[in-house]
Amino acid sequence: MQSHPRFGPHLRLIGMAVLWGASWPAGRIIAQSMPPLAGACLRFVLAAMVLIPWMYWAGGFSQLRSWSAQRWLGMAAAGATGVFGYAAFFLSGLQHLPAGKAALVITLNPVMTLLMAAWLFKERLNAIIAAGMLLAVVGAVVVLSHGKPLEILQGAMGIGELLILGCVVCWVLYTLIGRWMLTGVDALSTTAVTSTIGALLLLAGSLIVEGPSGLASAVDSGTTAWVALLFLAFGATALAYAWYFDGVKALGAGAASGYITLVPLFGVVISAFLLGERIDTPMLLGGAMAIAGTAVMSWGRSRA
Template sequence: MENKNKNQSRNMYLLMLLVPLFWGGAFATAKHVITEVPPLIAATLRFGISGIILVIFTIIQKEWQWQVIRNRWKGLLFIGFVGIFGYNAFFFTALKYTSATNGALIIAALPVFTMLGAVIFGKEKWNNKAGTGLALSMIGVIIVIVKGSLSDLFSLAFNLGDLLFVGALLCGVIYALMGESMLKGIPVILSNTIMMLSGAVFLAISTVFEGGWSQVVSMSVQSWIEMFYMVVCGTLIGYVIFNKGVESIGGSKASLYLNLTPIVATLLAVIAYGSSITLIQIVGMVMVLVGVYIATNKTDQSNKARSKSVIENT
């Protein structure tokens, strides 16, 4: 049983690597899609289509459980409001007022605040190795984003868009911390279905004020292909794995994998668009990878050691 749990834990950590891979790709494709349709409409299409596909899937698989939905609808609705609507509404709106660099730097702090929140609210105990890995990872993210230029980092100016990114950050932290308890015991597919549908409804309501639905019919083939990628990889697969990770390894460890997203986005820009990459950025990427490894692997081992000690002393 112990070896089985160990293998499941290891598999979950490996599976979580797909999240930044898919979300990094979704970030790159979304940048083009929102040049043809307003951001909130793009987000509504992404999560609306994903939710409808999941509804069909859960019905075919006979996993649609009305009793579970009736008993847990408040929590599911809250997670959909915060994790889907809140995060995406703040994030995409913020891009209108500030640079992607500013936003990336702010969102990079999500694992830090998630871990601090987990410690403050008693969900986890502070671990020096995890803290070291987290700090190393965040420094690496900053290096990748600003390309190692201290002058670029210190010359950043903050505005309304940055405050909106802080709102997205808070939504992400709440989602990571509360999702673990609110989604526990609910089938992953079912929870994702309700979460995405409710989030899409909230997003659709917000588009009434933004307008621009007439632009959807004129979207290019490229944008629809990119939307398909965001729906299948960035949403259906990415969110399901992330929510399973939150449930299995905790919100703070799961959110740490988000620091890998800028690495994926940077590499995709190099491969797909011929962007350049510097040696200092490669160093930053290595720091992120090492930091994530330390914060997850070492912490997991120390927790197992403490659990083993407790068992032996009983």
């Protein structure tokens, strides 16, 4: 992406948000065509084929020999939660839930992560962050409940919503494990190693749960599903992370992470455009509240 040096990182971060937003309709296509564990396995095997050479080229292999047992344990835990768990819930949830709605549920990620970080790491919160959290949670509840939030108290949530909430739990665990056990490891090495570990876990899980026929079915799933899978592996994983790392290096982690606020917005819009998904009033209202809440949280964190 060629651009003026001043605007280049910002444009790449917008591109990252578009790619991550588009991962939801791509995941929906894959979930309708492939067994979820087999599809997730193929995604991260392909991504690792890019990430591992990239890590080698960046000089990351030289540090592997010096990693402690605790660091390798942290990598294994991060791969089990942030790759294996998240990817399994991601594609399994998208078998039951429209991509746009699922993308809006993920706005709970920063809320739950901040709450756990405040509890475990004593990270400071302020009134702005608290207001953003409340707005994001209310918005996500409106989306989850189809505009009838009181029904959630009665357990009226489908399997798709519960599986996507599993994504939220896995991502929070992945983030907290990273802060606790992976301090000092660069983001590229973390992504490459955890993606490889996660791919191996997904392969084992697919063979155990879906059997060899699951992988065979995924391989023979057709052109459309494979285009979506290649996009997830190379576009939404390798390229999007490259642009994100570039943004972190140029602007700082706080400013770069603010662009993640745009991901659910692009997810909803692209899902409506590519898959013809309907955006109803609860999605529109709840989604606007959730996205605004995450933006307010990001602003509050920058002030803190």
